[in-house]
Amino acid sequence: MTERTFMMIKPDGVQRGKVGEIIRRIEAKGYQIVAMKLMTPTPALLAQHYAEHVDKSFYPALAAYMTSGPVVAMVGEGNEIITGWRHLMGATDPTNALPGTIRGDLARAWDTAAIMNLVHGSDSQSAAAREIALWFD
Numbered sequence: 001m002t003e004r005t006f007m008m009i010k011p012d013g014v015q016r017g018k019v020g021e022i023i024r025r026i027e028a029k030g031y032q033i034v035a036m037k038l039m040t041p042t043p044a045l046l047a048q049h050y051a052e053h054v055d056k057s058f059y060p061a062l063a064a065y066m067t068s069g070p071v072v073a074m075v076g077e078g079n080e081i082i083t084g085w086r087h088l089m090g091a092t093d094p095t096n097a098l099p100g101t102i103r104g105d106l107a108r109a110w111d112t113a114a115i116m117n118l119v120h121g122s123d124s125q126s127a128a129a130r131e132i133a134l135w136f137d
């Protein structure tokens, strides 16, 4: 089923020059990028985006990481893209992310307060709809 998801290259991906490599992998899979912009998230936007995490102990570190510089916000479209993009990203913790995934191949498995893992993808259809509406007009 063709669907849309919200995809993001996080600040470490932009700062470390991984934008081209990550977009290459998205396009190699056959997914279409139907919207894209470079922007630095405000703390308010980030708190809405990560509403499920705002009360967690790691949230201050996550907010500092995610507002540290520009991100690439994208809407992707393709068959089963919500699940497929999560597979392309790999596991949340780069230590556990398998080789062949973006996080497994490119993220640094450093011990930092926030897990810096290059990319984000919506985890359900309801999250995708909510996040696309939040990040794009």
Ligand code: RTP
Residues within 6 Å of the ligand: 053, 058, 062, 091, 092, 113, 114, 115, 116, 117, 119, 120, 121, 122, 123
């Ligand atoms: P995302 O939402 O960014 O696509 O990542 P995810 O679903 O794989 O992971 P999630 O559990 O939603 O966590 C969101 C982001 O918060 C950071 N995090 N840090 N220090 C920690 O224990 C910790 N746990 C999560 C990561 O950047 C993670 O991607």
Ligand code: MG
Residues within 6 Å of the ligand: 123
């Ligand atoms: Mg998540």
